Amino acid sequence: MGNFNQDVAAKDVKDLRQNPGYSNVDVFTYEEMRLATKQFRPDYILGDGGFGVVYKGVIDEYVRPGYNSTDVAVKELNPDGFQGDREWLAEVNYLGQLSHPNLVKLIGYCCEDDHRLLVYEYMASGSLEKHLFRRVGCSLTWSKRMKIALDAAKGLAFLHDAERPIIYRDFKTSNILLDVAFNAKLSDFGLAKDGPMGDKTHVSTRVMGTYGYAAPEYVMTGHLTARSDIYGFGVVLLEMLLGRKAMDKSRPSREHNLVEWARPLLVHNKKLMRILDPRMEGQYSSKTAMKVANLAYQCLSQNPKGRPLMSQVVELLETFQTKVSDEEEMIQSGGGGITLYEAPSKSLRNRDPSRSESHREVGAEGSKPTNGRSRSEPPKEVDLYAPPAFEAEESTTG
DSSP: OOOOOTTTSOSSHHHHHHOOOOTTSEEOOHHHHHHHTTTTOGGGEEEEOSSEEEEEEEESTTTSTTOOOEEEEEEEEOTTSSOOHHHHHHHHHHHHHOOOTTBOOEEEEEOSTTOOEEEEEOOTTEEHHHHHTOSSSOOOOHHHHHHHHHHHHHHHHHHHTSSSOEEOOOOOGGGEEEOTTOOEEEOOOTTOEEOOOTTOOEEEEOOOSBTTTSOHHHHHHOEEOHHHHHHHHHHHHHHHHHTOOSBOTTSOGGGSBHHHHHGGGGGOHHHHHHHSOGGGTTSSOHHHHHHHHHHHHHHTOSSGGGSOOHHHHHHHHHHHHHHHHHHHHHHHTTOSSOOSSOOOOHHHHHSOTTHHHHTTOOSTTOOOOOTTOOTTSOOTTSOOBSSSOOOOOEEEEO
16 A cells, blocks of 8 residues: 555544544454553563553464464553654554555554554564664674665655655654564654645644754754655664764764764765774675765755655665675675775765765754754754654644
Protein backbone atom coordinates (compact mmCIF):
# COMPACT_ATOMS: atom_id res chain seq x y z
CA MET A 1 0.00 0.00 0.00
CA GLY A 2 1.48 3.31 -1.07
CA ASN A 3 -0.88 6.08 -0.05
CA PHE A 4 -2.31 7.55 3.12
CA ASN A 5 -5.94 8.65 2.94
CA GLN A 6 -6.84 11.26 5.55
CA ASP A 7 -10.57 10.61 4.95
CA VAL A 8 -10.20 7.01 6.13
CA ALA A 9 -8.10 7.95 9.18
CA ALA A 10 -9.79 7.95 12.58
CA LYS A 11 -10.21 11.51 13.90
CA ASP A 12 -9.99 10.49 17.56
CA VAL A 13 -10.10 7.40 19.79
CA LYS A 14 -13.93 7.49 19.92
CA ASP A 15 -14.05 7.49 16.11
CA LEU A 16 -11.56 4.59 16.03
CA ARG A 17 -13.69 2.53 18.46
CA GLN A 18 -16.80 3.06 16.33
CA ASN A 19 -14.99 2.33 13.04
CA PRO A 20 -12.06 -0.01 13.74
CA GLY A 21 -11.62 0.20 10.00
CA TYR A 22 -8.24 -1.27 8.99
CA SER A 23 -8.77 -4.83 7.74
CA ASN A 24 -5.10 -5.81 8.16
CA VAL A 25 -4.88 -4.61 11.79
CA ASP A 26 -6.27 -6.62 14.72
CA VAL A 27 -8.05 -5.04 17.68
CA PHE A 28 -6.98 -6.66 20.98
CA THR A 29 -8.51 -6.56 24.44
CA TYR A 30 -6.39 -5.50 27.40
CA GLU A 31 -6.68 -9.02 28.82
CA GLU A 32 -5.18 -10.40 25.58
CA MET A 33 -2.30 -7.95 25.96
CA ARG A 34 -1.73 -9.14 29.54
CA LEU A 35 -1.68 -12.76 28.38
CA ALA A 36 0.65 -11.99 25.44
CA THR A 37 3.24 -10.37 27.74
CA LYS A 38 2.79 -12.79 30.68
CA GLN A 39 1.15 -10.04 32.78
CA PHE A 40 3.66 -7.43 31.52
CA ARG A 41 6.57 -9.27 33.11
CA PRO A 42 9.55 -6.98 33.88
CA ASP A 43 11.99 -9.42 32.23
CA TYR A 44 9.96 -9.09 28.99
CA ILE A 45 10.78 -5.37 28.73
CA LEU A 46 12.60 -4.50 25.48
CA GLY A 47 12.96 -0.79 26.21
CA ASP A 48 11.19 2.39 27.18
CA GLY A 49 11.03 5.98 26.01
CA GLY A 50 8.81 9.05 25.85
CA PHE A 51 5.91 6.87 24.77
CA GLY A 52 6.06 4.25 27.54
CA VAL A 53 7.35 0.72 27.91
CA VAL A 54 7.85 -1.83 25.10
CA TYR A 55 7.43 -5.52 25.96
CA LYS A 56 8.27 -8.68 24.06
CA GLY A 57 5.18 -10.85 23.66
CA VAL A 58 3.66 -13.79 21.83
CA ILE A 59 0.14 -13.90 20.44
CA ASP A 60 -0.92 -17.50 20.00
CA GLU A 61 -3.74 -19.97 20.54
CA TYR A 62 -3.56 -19.32 24.29
CA VAL A 63 -4.08 -15.56 23.82
CA ARG A 64 -6.71 -15.79 21.07
CA PRO A 65 -8.04 -19.17 19.88
CA GLY A 66 -7.13 -19.89 16.27
CA TYR A 67 -4.35 -17.25 16.14
CA ASN A 68 -1.11 -18.37 14.47
CA SER A 69 1.73 -18.02 16.99
CA THR A 70 3.40 -14.63 16.33
CA ASP A 71 6.25 -12.92 18.15
CA VAL A 72 5.35 -9.30 18.81
CA ALA A 73 6.53 -6.11 20.48
CA VAL A 74 3.82 -4.49 22.61
CA LYS A 75 4.15 -0.77 23.27
CA GLU A 76 2.07 0.56 26.17
CA LEU A 77 1.40 4.29 26.33
CA ASN A 78 2.46 5.89 29.59
CA PRO A 79 -0.50 8.17 30.44
CA ASP A 80 1.89 10.66 32.08
CA GLY A 81 4.47 10.45 29.28
CA PHE A 82 5.50 12.94 26.59
CA GLN A 83 3.21 11.47 23.96
CA GLY A 84 -0.56 11.35 24.24
CA ASP A 85 -3.58 10.08 22.33
CA ARG A 86 -2.72 12.15 19.26
CA GLU A 87 0.66 10.47 18.72
CA TRP A 88 -0.80 7.04 19.54
CA LEU A 89 -3.57 7.60 17.01
CA ALA A 90 -1.10 8.84 14.38
CA GLU A 91 0.70 5.50 14.59
CA VAL A 92 -2.54 3.54 14.15
CA ASN A 93 -3.64 5.71 11.23
CA TYR A 94 -0.34 5.71 9.34
CA LEU A 95 0.74 2.12 9.90
CA GLY A 96 -2.86 0.92 9.55
CA GLN A 97 -2.82 2.16 5.95
CA LEU A 98 0.81 1.95 4.88
CA SER A 99 2.70 -1.23 4.12
CA HIS A 100 6.31 -1.48 2.93
CA PRO A 101 9.22 -3.88 3.57
CA ASN A 102 11.14 -1.06 5.29
CA LEU A 103 8.36 0.06 7.64
CA VAL A 104 7.65 -1.90 10.81
CA LYS A 105 4.35 -3.75 10.48
CA LEU A 106 1.55 -2.82 12.87
CA ILE A 107 -0.20 -6.06 13.82
CA GLY A 108 -2.83 -4.50 16.05
CA TYR A 109 -3.74 -2.17 18.89
CA CYS A 110 -5.75 -1.97 22.11
CA CYS A 111 -7.73 1.10 23.21
CA GLU A 112 -9.88 -0.35 25.96
CA ASP A 113 -10.86 2.19 28.65
CA ASP A 114 -7.76 4.33 29.29
CA HIS A 115 -5.33 1.73 27.96
CA ARG A 116 -3.44 2.58 24.76
CA LEU A 117 -1.25 -0.17 23.32
CA LEU A 118 0.30 -0.86 19.91
CA VAL A 119 1.31 -4.34 18.73
CA TYR A 120 4.13 -4.53 16.17
CA GLU A 121 6.03 -7.31 14.48
CA TYR A 122 8.97 -8.29 16.69
CA MET A 123 12.32 -7.02 15.42
CA ALA A 124 14.74 -9.56 16.86
CA SER A 125 17.98 -7.60 16.47
CA GLY A 126 16.75 -4.44 18.20
CA SER A 127 17.67 -0.91 17.20
CA LEU A 128 20.49 0.45 15.06
CA GLU A 129 21.42 2.61 18.06
CA LYS A 130 22.07 -0.48 20.20
CA HIS A 131 24.42 -2.03 17.62
CA LEU A 132 26.18 1.14 16.51
CA PHE A 133 27.09 2.41 19.97
CA ARG A 134 27.59 -0.83 21.90
CA ARG A 135 30.70 -0.83 24.08
CA VAL A 136 31.47 -4.54 23.77
CA GLY A 137 30.87 -7.32 21.27
CA CYS A 138 30.80 -7.26 17.49
CA SER A 139 30.38 -3.93 15.79
CA LEU A 140 28.49 -3.53 12.53
CA THR A 141 30.60 -4.14 9.43
CA TRP A 142 30.84 -1.55 6.66
CA SER A 143 28.63 -3.64 4.35
CA LYS A 144 25.96 -4.08 7.05
CA ARG A 145 25.96 -0.33 7.68
CA MET A 146 25.55 0.39 3.97
CA LYS A 147 22.67 -2.12 3.71
CA ILE A 148 20.95 -0.58 6.78
CA ALA A 149 21.41 2.92 5.28
CA LEU A 150 19.81 1.74 2.02
CA ASP A 151 16.89 0.03 3.79
CA ALA A 152 16.17 3.12 5.91
CA ALA A 153 16.47 5.36 2.84
CA LYS A 154 13.94 3.17 0.99
CA GLY A 155 11.51 3.50 3.90
CA LEU A 156 11.82 7.30 3.88
CA ALA A 157 11.61 7.49 0.07
CA PHE A 158 8.39 5.45 0.18
CA LEU A 159 6.86 7.98 2.61
CA HIS A 160 8.04 10.99 0.63
CA ASP A 161 6.88 9.59 -2.71
CA ALA A 162 3.31 8.83 -1.57
CA GLU A 163 0.49 10.64 -3.38
CA ARG A 164 0.39 12.99 -0.43
CA PRO A 165 3.95 13.03 0.99
CA ILE A 166 4.39 11.95 4.59
CA ILE A 167 7.10 13.62 6.65
CA TYR A 168 8.47 11.16 9.19
CA ARG A 169 9.94 13.85 11.47
CA ASP A 170 11.83 11.65 13.92
CA PHE A 171 14.52 9.88 11.91
CA LYS A 172 17.21 8.66 14.35
CA THR A 173 19.15 5.49 15.17
CA SER A 174 16.78 4.39 17.95
CA ASN A 175 13.82 4.43 15.51
CA ILE A 176 15.55 2.19 12.95
CA LEU A 177 14.86 -1.41 13.97
CA LEU A 178 16.59 -4.54 12.68
CA ASP A 179 15.10 -7.99 12.15
CA VAL A 180 16.94 -11.27 12.63
CA ALA A 181 18.62 -10.90 9.20
CA PHE A 182 19.51 -7.23 9.91
CA ASN A 183 16.95 -5.85 7.47
CA ALA A 184 16.15 -2.32 8.67
CA LYS A 185 12.67 -0.88 9.16
CA LEU A 186 11.41 2.51 10.37
CA SER A 187 9.36 2.43 13.56
CA ASP A 188 7.52 5.00 15.70
CA PHE A 189 5.19 7.11 13.56
CA GLY A 190 3.88 9.19 16.45
CA LEU A 191 5.40 12.40 15.04
CA ALA A 192 4.69 11.68 11.34
CA LYS A 193 2.89 14.49 9.54
CA ASP A 194 1.14 14.91 6.19
CA GLY A 195 3.32 16.97 3.89
CA PRO A 196 2.18 20.10 2.00
CA MET A 197 -0.21 19.74 -0.93
CA GLY A 198 -0.88 21.80 -4.04
CA ASP A 199 1.00 25.09 -4.10
CA LYS A 200 1.91 24.91 -0.41
CA THR A 201 5.66 24.78 0.14
CA HIS A 202 5.71 23.60 3.74
CA VAL A 203 3.70 22.65 6.80
CA SER A 204 3.93 24.99 9.79
CA THR A 205 4.12 23.27 13.14
CA ARG A 206 5.52 23.64 16.61
CA VAL A 207 8.99 22.11 16.52
CA MET A 208 9.08 18.45 17.52
CA GLY A 209 11.75 15.78 17.21
CA THR A 210 15.06 14.93 18.82
CA TYR A 211 17.84 17.44 19.43
CA GLY A 212 20.82 16.74 17.18
CA TYR A 213 18.71 15.28 14.36
CA ALA A 214 16.29 18.15 13.61
CA ALA A 215 17.03 20.27 10.54
CA PRO A 216 18.25 23.82 11.34
CA GLU A 217 15.59 25.61 9.27
CA TYR A 218 12.85 23.61 10.98
CA VAL A 219 14.22 24.43 14.44
CA MET A 220 14.44 28.14 13.56
CA THR A 221 11.12 28.61 11.71
CA GLY A 222 8.85 25.61 12.37
CA HIS A 223 8.57 25.17 8.58
CA LEU A 224 8.52 21.44 7.88
CA THR A 225 9.24 19.82 4.51
CA ALA A 226 10.43 16.40 3.35
CA ARG A 227 13.92 17.94 3.19
CA SER A 228 13.86 18.11 7.00
CA ASP A 229 13.82 14.29 7.03
CA ILE A 230 16.77 14.24 4.63
CA TYR A 231 18.83 16.26 7.11
CA GLY A 232 17.99 13.66 9.78
CA PHE A 233 19.07 10.93 7.38
CA GLY A 234 22.38 12.76 6.93
CA VAL A 235 22.91 12.81 10.70
CA VAL A 236 22.32 9.05 10.94
CA LEU A 237 24.59 8.37 7.96
CA LEU A 238 27.28 10.44 9.69
CA GLU A 239 26.79 8.46 12.91
CA MET A 240 27.22 5.23 10.92
CA LEU A 241 30.38 6.47 9.22
CA LEU A 242 32.02 7.69 12.43
CA GLY A 243 30.52 5.37 15.06
CA ARG A 244 29.71 8.46 17.17
CA LYS A 245 26.46 9.83 18.56
CA ALA A 246 24.82 12.98 17.16
CA MET A 247 25.12 14.60 20.59
CA ASP A 248 27.82 13.42 22.98
CA LYS A 249 28.70 15.55 26.00
CA SER A 250 31.45 13.11 27.02
CA ARG A 251 33.56 14.32 24.05
CA PRO A 252 35.70 17.50 24.04
CA SER A 253 33.39 20.54 23.88
CA ARG A 254 34.00 21.29 20.20
CA GLU A 255 32.97 17.69 19.37
CA HIS A 256 29.72 17.67 21.40
CA ASN A 257 27.62 18.30 18.28
CA LEU A 258 28.69 15.72 15.69
CA VAL A 259 27.43 17.62 12.63
CA GLU A 260 29.08 20.92 13.56
CA TRP A 261 32.39 19.22 14.23
CA ALA A 262 32.51 16.59 11.48
CA ARG A 263 30.68 18.02 8.46
CA PRO A 264 33.54 20.31 7.33
CA LEU A 265 35.93 17.34 7.52
CA LEU A 266 33.86 15.12 5.22
CA VAL A 267 35.20 16.71 2.05
CA HIS A 268 38.89 16.42 3.02
CA ASN A 269 40.22 13.00 2.14
CA LYS A 270 42.94 12.63 4.79
CA LYS A 271 40.85 14.21 7.55
CA LEU A 272 37.92 11.94 6.64
CA MET A 273 40.07 8.81 6.85
CA ARG A 274 41.21 9.81 10.34
CA ILE A 275 37.68 10.24 11.73
CA LEU A 276 35.96 7.16 10.23
CA ASP A 277 34.97 4.49 12.76
CA PRO A 278 38.20 2.54 13.41
CA ARG A 279 36.16 -0.63 14.01
CA MET A 280 35.52 -0.79 10.25
CA GLU A 281 39.15 -0.43 9.26
CA GLY A 282 40.09 -2.46 6.18
CA GLN A 283 36.48 -3.08 5.13
CA TYR A 284 36.08 -0.37 2.49
CA SER A 285 38.06 1.52 -0.12
CA SER A 286 38.76 5.20 0.37
CA LYS A 287 36.98 5.93 -2.90
CA THR A 288 33.70 4.44 -1.67
CA ALA A 289 34.06 5.99 1.81
CA MET A 290 34.51 9.40 0.21
CA LYS A 291 31.39 8.98 -1.91
CA VAL A 292 29.30 8.03 1.11
CA ALA A 293 30.81 10.91 3.12
CA ASN A 294 29.98 13.28 0.26
CA LEU A 295 26.39 12.06 0.33
CA ALA A 296 26.20 12.74 4.08
CA TYR A 297 27.73 16.19 3.46
CA GLN A 298 25.00 17.04 0.94
CA CYS A 299 22.16 15.69 3.12
CA LEU A 300 23.45 17.96 5.91
CA SER A 301 23.46 21.11 3.79
CA GLN A 302 22.28 24.17 5.74
CA ASN A 303 20.25 25.07 2.66
CA PRO A 304 17.33 22.59 2.35
CA LYS A 305 17.38 22.92 -1.44
CA GLY A 306 21.01 21.80 -1.45
CA ARG A 307 19.95 18.39 -0.08
CA PRO A 308 19.23 15.52 -2.48
CA LEU A 309 15.78 13.94 -2.75
CA MET A 310 15.35 10.65 -0.88
CA SER A 311 14.83 8.82 -4.18
CA GLN A 312 18.27 10.10 -5.30
CA VAL A 313 19.80 8.93 -2.01
CA VAL A 314 18.38 5.44 -2.61
CA GLU A 315 19.75 5.42 -6.15
CA LEU A 316 23.24 6.33 -4.95
CA LEU A 317 23.28 3.89 -2.03
CA GLU A 318 22.16 1.11 -4.40
CA THR A 319 25.42 1.53 -6.31
CA PHE A 320 27.47 0.89 -3.14
CA GLN A 321 25.66 -2.37 -2.32
CA THR A 322 26.96 -4.27 -5.33
CA LYS A 323 30.51 -3.13 -4.74
CA VAL A 324 30.65 -3.55 -0.99
CA SER A 325 30.99 -7.35 -0.85
CA ASP A 326 33.61 -7.31 -3.63
CA GLU A 327 35.63 -4.67 -1.82
CA GLU A 328 35.59 -6.52 1.48
CA GLU A 329 36.67 -9.69 -0.31
CA MET A 330 39.53 -7.86 -2.04
CA ILE A 331 40.70 -6.25 1.19
CA GLN A 332 40.54 -9.51 3.15
CA SER A 333 42.52 -11.33 0.46
CA GLY A 334 45.01 -8.46 0.26
CA GLY A 335 43.79 -7.67 -3.26
CA GLY A 336 45.39 -4.74 -5.04
CA GLY A 337 43.95 -1.59 -6.44
CA ILE A 338 42.76 -0.12 -3.15
CA THR A 339 44.57 2.97 -1.94
CA LEU A 340 43.59 4.36 1.40
CA TYR A 341 44.52 7.95 0.53
CA GLU A 342 43.09 8.45 -2.89
CA ALA A 343 42.57 12.04 -4.03
CA PRO A 344 38.90 12.94 -4.54
CA SER A 345 37.87 13.17 -8.17
CA LYS A 346 36.86 16.50 -9.66
CA SER A 347 33.27 15.39 -10.05
CA LEU A 348 33.15 14.48 -6.37
CA ARG A 349 34.62 17.83 -5.35
CA ASN A 350 32.20 19.73 -7.55
CA ARG A 351 29.06 17.79 -6.73
CA ASP A 352 27.93 20.29 -4.07
CA PRO A 353 28.32 23.79 -5.56
CA SER A 354 27.62 25.44 -2.20
CA ARG A 355 30.38 23.51 -0.44
CA SER A 356 32.75 26.41 0.17
CA GLU A 357 30.06 28.58 1.78
CA SER A 358 27.97 25.96 3.51
CA HIS A 359 29.98 25.67 6.70
CA ARG A 360 29.49 29.40 7.27
CA GLU A 361 25.81 29.36 6.35
CA VAL A 362 23.31 29.75 9.13
CA GLY A 363 19.59 28.83 9.02
CA ALA A 364 17.65 28.89 5.76
CA GLU A 365 16.31 32.33 6.64
CA GLY A 366 19.85 33.71 6.72
CA SER A 367 19.76 34.99 10.29
CA LYS A 368 22.80 34.68 12.49
CA PRO A 369 22.72 32.97 15.87
CA THR A 370 22.34 35.36 18.79
CA ASN A 371 22.90 35.31 22.54
CA GLY A 372 25.96 33.13 22.14
CA ARG A 373 23.90 30.22 20.86
CA SER A 374 25.60 27.80 18.48
CA ARG A 375 23.95 27.32 15.11
CA SER A 376 22.46 23.97 15.99
CA GLU A 377 21.19 24.83 19.45
CA PRO A 378 17.44 25.46 19.46
CA PRO A 379 15.92 28.73 20.64
CA LYS A 380 14.91 28.55 24.29
CA GLU A 381 11.16 28.33 23.60
CA VAL A 382 11.45 25.36 21.25
CA ASP A 383 10.48 21.99 22.71
CA LEU A 384 13.31 19.93 21.24
CA TYR A 385 14.18 17.19 23.61
CA ALA A 386 17.27 15.25 24.27
CA PRO A 387 15.89 12.63 24.03
CA PRO A 388 12.04 12.92 24.74
CA ALA A 389 9.50 14.50 22.24
CA PHE A 390 7.22 17.54 22.26
CA GLU A 391 3.66 18.35 21.25
CA ALA A 392 2.32 20.32 18.30
CA GLU A 393 -0.26 22.84 17.22
CA GLU A 394 -0.20 22.57 13.49
CA SER A 395 -1.47 24.24 10.35
CA THR A 396 -0.61 24.14 6.69
CA THR A 397 0.68 27.37 5.17
CA GLY A 398 1.95 28.57 1.86
